Amino acid sequence: MSQARVNALRQRPDFPDAVGEIAQGQIWDLDVIRAWAGSGLRQTKAGRPKAEDKNRTLGGRFVLEYPEIGSGGFANVYRAADKKTDATVAIKVLRDIEGVGDEAINRFRRELRLMESLEHANVVSVLAQGETDAGEIWYAMPLAQGSLSDYVKQVTGNPPQIVEIMRQISAGLAYIHRQGIYHRDLKTANVLRLEAREGESDSWAIADFGLAVTAERESSPLTSSLRQGLGSWVYTAPEQWNNARSADVRSDIYSLGKILQELTTGAWPVNVEIPPGVLRPVIEKAIANAPDQRYQSVAELMDALERALGTQIQHQDWESRTEQAERLRDRMLGRPTDEDLNQTLDWALALNENDAEDMRAMTRVLPWMNATSIQFLRDRDRAGFARVIERFCKFIGSGRFSFEYCDTLANFLRRVTLAGDDPKVTGFVAAALTRLGAHHNRWHVQDVLIRILQDVQSKEAAAEVVEALRNVPRDEVQWAITDFTVRSLPVAVRNGVGPLIRAA
Structure with missing residues (x-):
């Protein structure tokens, strides 16, 4: 074979890669070359290839198999033979792109080129990319055995397996971040x-970077005409719906939380109702509406997942709810460490608010927190702490306690309201103390409630308090707040509560 012919063959996209290089130039494995030459995948005859071969080959390298193995809103996926490596790969061909602007298409091409440079075990690599004669964009990637959506039912109920899958996804996501x-x-x-x-x-x-964006460019949505730049709605962070340009690390963390929710519940994550369990606190924080209330990095989320899994293993069989409560209460009575407090909050978030035993366990632990501990947990996870206090308040508002413990509960809730101005928490506390005092005829509880109401300063807190008390039976409100004491309350609270204490 002439040198010119050899040089021409080397320029073909399906020609095998060199295995090394010496001073004189690149070197190839002759056995690989012979296999390639005799594989029947390349055109050996002179002249133009047959029409059917040309239509089934992309980039001069990938021979498509029909029919497609998958189809989406604007793309088909095919199995294909890679003439360069003799491997079986997947080809994704984007179609129906006539309505997409030139700039969007150019950005998409740039992103594909960017993906070609990524190398990580948990990121699907782009082997090659190009464009068909009809102007359709395509790219090649390793052939998968299916997507995670095909395996959800198999892993639900198995936290260790869920955490392992999340660990791999998180590793890939952290890499692209x-x-x-x-x-x-x-x-x-x-x-x-x-x-x-x-x-x-x-x-x-991780695959399908069709909506990916680089932080430096902060570009507009890559395929905005096709998906409005919003991704798949149930997995999409609220801020991304409002303004796709605002998407950042925390937007991906929201989606990661939705994946975790789906694996944990076994259901499409269409709502925010997460069943009790050790993974619930992680999910709830990851999918918080406000970006600043979520985990701020993938590593932070994974640390929480590892802690949750450790908590489950620690509590599996040998420790009852009562025993857990006694152990955690003893830590609260001493000088709790940050780790003690973090474990206690995670434990409380995982409890079942509809299970009386779980909630009794919570009431044995939280009231022994001092002001410093409360402030620490509120600062660490304001939304999570608020959820715990809401569940705590609903339970004590309907539960039965000793007279002395009623006072302990009231004093704890007073410390909670002093830890920061959270209008919703103030509303939860007001309703709980109103019911607790009325049910047990505890004047100390009433005194604590009145002091809390007298301290209400913001209109938001006043509105939350009034709304919460409207949902309390009228006779209980009338017991807790008399016509005399209502006069001492701030105007916004007095105006809202006044009609509730007047005789029907």
Whole structure:
């Protein structure tokens, strides 16, 4: 074969890669070249290729198999033979892009080129990319054994397996974040199961960067005409709905939380009602509406998941709820460490608010927190702490306690309101103390309630208090707040509560 012919073959996109380089130039494995030459995948005859071969080959390298193995709103996925490596791969072809502007298409091409540079075990690699004669964009990636959405039912109810899958997804997400890239369309369908290499187990990898954006550019949505830049709605962070440009690390964390919710519940994560369990606190924080209330990094979320899994293993069989409460209460009575407080909050968030035993356990622990501990937990996770106090308040508002313990509960809630101005928490506390005092005829509880109401300063807190008391039986409000004491309350509270204490 002439040198010119050899040089021409080397320029073909399907020609095998060189295995090394010496001073004289690149070197190839001749056995690989012979296999390639005799594989029947390349055109050996002179002249133009047959029409059917040309239509089924992309980039001069990937021979598509029909029909497609998957189809979405604007793309088809095909199995294909890679003539360069003789491997079977997947090809995604984007179609129906006539309505997309040129700039959006150019940005998408740039993102594909960017993806080609990513190398991580938990990120699906882009092997090659290009465009068909019809102008459709395509890219090649390793062939997966399915997506995570196909395996949800198999892992639900198995926290260790869920945490392992989340660990792999998080590793891939943390990697792309370090490259200054936000995914913006994370969901179980975009996490693929890749075939294991010899001696290794199967891995999970993030795919489909069609909505990805680099932090430096802060560009507008890449495929905005196709998906309005919003990703898949149930997994999409609220701020991304309002302004796709505002998506950042925390937007991907929201989507990661929705994936965790789906794996934990076994259901499409359409709502925010998470069943009790050790993973619930992690999910609730990850999918908080406000970005600043979520985990601020993937590493932070994974630390919380590891702690939650450790908590489950620690509490599995040998410790009852009562025993857990006694152990945690003893820590609160001493000088609790940050770790003690973090474990207590995670434990409280995981309890079942509809289970009387769980809630009695909570009331044995929280009231022994001092003001410093309350402030620490509120600062660590304001939304999570508020959820715990809401559940605590609902239970004590309907529960039965000794007279002395009623006073302990009231004093704790007074410390909670002094820890910070949280209008919703103030409303929860007002309703709980009103019911607790009336049920037990405890004047100290009434005194604590009145002091809390007298301290209300903001209109928001006043509105929350009035709304909460409207949902308390009228006779209980009339017991707790008399016509005389109402005069000492701030105007906004007095005007709202006054009609509630007047005789019907």
